[in-house]
Amino acid sequence: MLRVRFAPSPTGYLHIGSARTFIFNWLYARHNGGAMILRIDDTDLERNTEESLRSIFEGLQWLGLDWDEQYRQSDRLALHQKSANDILGKGLAYRDFTPLSAATDEVAHTGSAWLFNPGQREISKEESDRRAAAGEPFVVRFRVPRGTGEAVTFHDHVYGPQSKQADDIEDFALLRSTGAPTYHLASCADDADLRVTHIIRGQDHLTNTFKHVLIFKAAGVPTPEFAHLPLLVAPDGSKLSKRRHGPIVSVTTWRDGGFLPQAYINFLCLLGWSPKNDREQMSREELVQAFGFEGINRSNAIVNYTEEDPFDSKAVWLNAEHIRTMPPADLAAALTPIVEAAGFSTAKLPQITPLIQERIRLLRDVLTVADFFFVDELAPYDSAELIPKKGDAAMAARVLRQALETLATAEFTHDGLETALRAAAESLGIKAGQMFEPVRVAVCGRKTAPPLFGTLEVLGRETSLKRIEKALTIVARALLPAAPASADVTRNGY
């Protein structure tokens, strides 16, 4: 049975890179009918926060991907300690009694790589046991084989065969002086105990894997398969961090920015993985179907963003593609919480949605693209906006008066409105566009808006007429001769 795990440590919000690691693990599990394990790696008591834990679950919940089993490392300390003591008992690890301060000084002053503290490896079992029993503090270190010329090797499903001289690996810690396990030990002990068959994680763990292979061998358990993922980095190539790159590294920022989870997952998958057939927009099912280690890339991928454009343009495009191709009813449902949060009624959303579906790229765009459907009173706009191309204020006034008359009796359907308004334009002897433009501005408050007939239909006769009347008064004011008495008004008007 294939088993994979995602093991975040609750020391921050859910990071975009972590989300992708989760997604790749999930895809691999689902593609192969395996089990997905969520393990909270909370062995660093000092840095763990409940807030962070909440944020991780919040992010995963939004992605909408499930898992089959869930564990918390802090519940499993006994297992970790037993594992470390087994290795110690076999003589494959040793106690290091070097005081913490002395050790750090050593590291700081040494120019070359630190490998182990002098003298500690040679302490006899008897002396070691005696000093430990006497209460002297120590850390348990792995006894990395030295001077034997042997290499630690493993095969990575993404990076291929990996090898490193044991002599280049330092005697890393297994247990701290508090008795708490280190990440390396806890991670391996749990992976073994949970029978994880494939470890899929960030490439930042590639060199740690040599240590892990050593631990698995020492523990006498089968070594899992490995697949390391290229990292997600900032445009300057540096690691994405909240401090340097801001909220863009947090999954919730994308959620709040108006991304569909499916589109976000789709985008993340395309960063460092390719289906190799030029497919871009893919559903969750298609991703599960297509996913495999063969498509994973080896070089880091940049998440493109700028101050002005916080979201990668490809992510935005992909989101728009998903929005355009989803059933309107689903889109309306996705839009509902956003419209509600803005304090508007969602009653007309089902009719509004088809009009904006191919015009919004992020869900929150509904608030800027369809605002005029929701408000009672249009925001003030410049009277000049009402003047049609190659026309003047007088033409605008004529158009609006005609529109008032036409719309008072026209059938309020898309086709009925189109016929009526086109006929109205003809009767005025102007181009259709010259007719539509003032009406559009009158009912939408701006020139850029969804198609006019559908818009009028959704707005309804009453609101449409009211807004056109209002526009007419605005034009009429602009048409007033510039009499001395109204000079001030005119000047202020502009």
Added chain:
RNA sequence: GGCGCUAUCGUCUAACGGUUAGGACGGAGCCCUCUCAAGGCUUAAAUACGGGUUCGAUUCCCGUUAGCGCUACCA
């Protein structure tokens, strides 16, 4: 410093050792059109550098350069 990994358009990427180096986003232009979108068409834009191996290297090998990672009693 030591060790490890990586290197194709601005970005994401494709290319059994043989292609006019392909696609997508973004950019530019044109078409369609009631505005905006969407859609269609066109276009600019890349194999980091230097050596090999080979009839032939984006592809294999070596070196250089650059970037990233690890080098903690963090994960």
